[in-house]
Amino acid sequence: xxxxxxxxxxxxxxxxxxxxxxxxxxxxxxxxxxxxxxxxxxxxxxxxxxxxxxxxxxxxxxxxxxxxxxxxxxxxxxxxxxxxxxxxxxxxxxxxxxxxxxxxxxxxxxxxxxxxxxxxxxxxxxxxxxxxxxxxxxxxxxxxxxxxxxxxxxxxxxxxxxxxxxxxxxxxxxxxxxxxxxxxxxxxxxxxxxxxxxxxxxxxxxxxxxxxxxxxxxxxxxxxxxxxxxxxxxxxxxxxxxxxxxxxxxxxxxxxxxxxxxxxxxxxxxxxxxxxxxxxxxxxxxxxxxxxxxxxxxxxxxxxxxxxxxxxxxxxxxxxxxxxxxxxxxxxxxxxxxxxxxxxxxxxxxxxxxxxxxxxxxxxxxxxxxxxxxxxxxxxxxxxxxxxxxxxxxxxxxxxxxxx
Numbered sequence: 001x002x003x004x005x006x007x008x009x010x011x012x013x014x015x016x017x018x019x020x021x022x023x024x025x026x027x028x029x030x031x032x033x034x035x036x037x038x039x040x041x042x043x044x045x046x047x048x049x050x051x052x053x054x055x056x057x058x059x060x061x062x063x064x065x066x067x068x069x070x071x072x073x074x075x076x077x078x079x080x081x082x083x084x085x086x087x088x089x090x091x092x093x094x095x096x097x098x099x100x101x102x103x104x105x106x107x108x109x110x111x112x113x114x115x116x117x118x119x120x121x122x123x124x125x126x127x128x129x130x131x132x133x134x135x136x137x138x139x140x141x142x143x144x145x146x147x148x149x150x151x152x153x154x155x156x157x158x159x160x161x162x163x164x165x166x167x168x169x170x171x172x173x174x175x176x177x178x179x180x181x182x183x184x185x186x187x188x189x190x191x192x193x194x195x196x197x198x199x200x201x202x203x204x205x206x207x208x209x210x211x212x213x214x215x216x217x218x219x220x221x222x223x224x225x226x227x228x229x230x231x232x233x234x235x236x237x238x239x240x241x242x243x244x245x246x247x248x249x250x251x252x253x254x255x256x257x258x259x260x261x262x263x264x265x266x267x268x269x270x271x272x273x274x275x276x277x278x279x280x281x282x283x284x285x286x287x288x289x290x291x292x293x294x295x296x297x298x299x300x301x302x303x304x305x306x307x308x309x310x311x312x313x314x315x316x317x318x319x320x321x322x323x324x325x326x327x328x329x330x331x332x333x334x335x336x337x338x339x340x341x342x343x344x345x346x347x348x349x350x351x352x353x354x355x356x357x358x359x360x361x362x363x364x365x366x367x368x369x370x371x372x373x374x375x376x377x378x379x380x381x382x383x384x385x386x387x388x389x390x391x392x393x394x395x396x397x398x399x400x401x402x403x404x
Contacts, residue, residue, distance in 0.1 A: 010131065011037040015047035015060040015069065016090065021115075025059060028121060033128060044068055051076065055085070056131055061113075062091040062098070070102060077105045084108075084239040086127055090115065096176045099231070103172050106239060109232045123232075148303060148314065152322050155299045156329055162294030163245045163301075165258050166193035168238050172231055181227035187219045194261055194291050196234055197284060200225065202334035203233055214337035217280040242301050250297050250304075253315060257290040257297075263371035264289060264347065264364075270404055271363040275391065285343035285364055286371075288336070292327020293319055299326075324348075350387065362391050370401060 010033050014025050022040045029036055039050050044067030047060060051072070058076065062069035069089050076085045089107040091098060102110055109123055171189035175182050190196045197218045204221035205214055215221050222230050237243060245251040265286030272279030296319055304310055331341050339360075346361035347368040365387045373382070379398045382388055388398065 009035055009037055010057070010128065011039070011053065011055045012057045012059065013047060013050050013053075013055040014038060014040045015042070015044065015050075015058070015064055015072070017042050017061065017064060024117070028117070029124065032121075032125060044072060047072055048075065057086045057088070057127060059088045059090065062089055062093065062102075070105070073102070073105045073107055086131070086239070088123070096178055096180055099181070100173060100176050103176075103231075103235065104169055106169070106235050107232075108236055108239060110228065110235075111232075112228065146308075148308060148310070148318065149321070151303055151308065152296065152299060152318060155302070156322065156326055157333075159295045159299055159326060159330070160240050160242075161198060161298070161330055162195040162291055163254060163298045164193060164195055164237060164243050165254075166190050166196060168196070168234055172234065181231060183222045183227060183230070184219070186227075186230065187222055190234065191218050191283075192262055192287070194258070194287050194294060196237065197221075198288055198291055198330065198334060198336070199233060199237060200230060201284075201336055201340075203229075205335055205337060214339070216278075216337050216340050217284050219280065242298050242305070245297060245301055247301050247304060249310075250301050250315065253319075254294055254297050257293045260371055261287050261290045264367050266404075267367035267370045267401065268364055270401065271367055271391075275359050275363055277359050277363050281340065281343070282360070282363055282367065285340055285347070286367055288331075288340070289327070289344045289347045289368070291330055292325065293323040295326045295330060296323050357390065362387055366391060366393065370398075373402065 012029055014022055014029075016022050016025070019042070022042070026038045026040060029038055039053065039055065041047050041050055042064075044060075044064035046066075047058075047064065048067055051058075058072065060069040060072050064072075067075075069091070073087050073089055076087060084106065086108045088109045088111060089102060090111050090113060091102075092113045099110065108127065111120060111123075166189070168190070171186065172181075174189055175186035177185075200218060200221040201215060204224040215224050225233070245254050263286075265283045268282035268286040269279045271277070272282035297315070300310060300315055300318060327344075331344065343360050343364045346357075346364045350357055350361055350365055369382060369385065369387065379395050379402065382398055383393065383395045388394075393401075
C-alpha cells in the first residue's frame with residue numbers, strides 16, 4: 001500500500017456496475033477525507049487498469065463484467081513482496097461456496113448487498129485511520145540513537161497485540177459448510193489463539209455493538225458479532241505487519257508463552273468445572289494472560305526488521321521489564337470486561353487486603369501455579385500453598401489435576 005505521510009493524498013478505487021452506489025460510496029469517502037482522490041469505474045477491466053495508479057484502498061463488487069471483483073483481489077494478492085492492499089469485496093452472494101472462494105485471498109472485509117451503510121462507514125473510518133498511522137515503509141524506520149528500551153516504551157501504547165498463532169485461513173475454511181459458517185466450529189478452530197480471542201472480545205464489547213451484559217468468552221463474542229463480521233475481523237488480522245513471527249529465536253520464545261497460556265487456560269477450565277465457576281470464562285482468562293508478553297515479542301521482531309540489534313539475553317530482559325505493562329495497556333485499550341481483567345490479575349497474585357477472595361480468583365491463581373509446575377516439582381509444596389489450602393486441594397487432588 002502506498003504510504004500515508006503528511007504529503008500523501010489517499011487514493012481510493014471504487015469498482016461497481018451500479019452508478020448510484022458508486023456515487024454514494026464516493027460521497028461517503030469524501031465526507032471523511034475531503035482531499036481524497038476517488039477513482040470510479042464500472043467494469044473489472046477498467047478497475048485492473050486503475051490499479052496501475054497504486055490506490056491505497058480498493059472497494060470492488062464481485063459482480064463486475066470482464067474481470068470480476070474476486071479476480072481483482074486475486075491479482076493484488078499475487079505480489080507478496082508488497083504490503084497487503086486494503087481491499088473491501090462487495091457481493092450479492094453470501095453462500096458458502098462464494099465465501100470459501102474468497103477467503104484464501106484475505107479480503108479486508110467481505111460485505112453483502114444491499115449494504116449496511118452505517119456499518120460500512122464505521123469500517124471505512126477505521127481503515128482510513130489505520131492507514132494514516134502506517135509508516136512510509138513496510139519495515140519500521142529506526143530513528144538515529146534510539147535505544148531498545150525507548151523503542152519498546154514508544155510501542156507500548158500503540159502495539160497491535162500478539163502475533164497470530166492459529167492458521168486463520170484453514171480455520172475459516174474448515175468452519176464453512178453448505179448452510180454457511182458454523183460459529184461453533186469456528187470457535188473450536190480459533191479458540192487457542194490469544195490475539196484473535198482478544199480482538200473479537202474487544203469488538204463485541206465496543207460501544208457500537210454492546211447493548212447488554214459484557215461479553216467474556218470467545219463463543220459469546222462470535223454470537224454477538226455474527227458470522228460475516230467475525231470472519232472479516234479475523235481475516236483482517238492476517239494483513240497486519242508482523243502478524244506472524246518469522247524470526248526463529250522470537251518464535252521459539254512465543255511458543256513457550258503460548259504453551260503457558262494454553263496450559264493455564266485448560267487448568268482454569270478444569271478447576272472452574274470443579275468449583276462451579278464459569279469454566280469458559282476461566283479458559284479465556286488463562287488464554288489471555290500472556291497477551292502482553294506475546295505482543296512484546298511482536299515488537300521485538302519489528303525492532304530487528306528495522307535494523308536494531310538484539311543481543312543475547314535482551315529479549316528475556318525486555319519481557320521482564322515490559323511484558324506486564326504491555327498486557328495491562330492492551331486490556332485497557334481494548335476495554336476487556338472488568339471481571340475478566342480481575343481474573344487475569346489473579347493469575348499473577350491474589351493481591352493484598354482482607355484475605356477474602358472469590359472462587360474466580362482462587363481458581364485462576366491455582367491454574368497458573370499448576371501450569372508453571374516443572375516435571376520434578378513436588379506437589380507436597382504446592383499443597384501447602386495458600387491457594388491450595390483455601391480451595392482444599394490436597395496432594396491427591398493435585399496429582400489427579402496434574403494428570404489431566
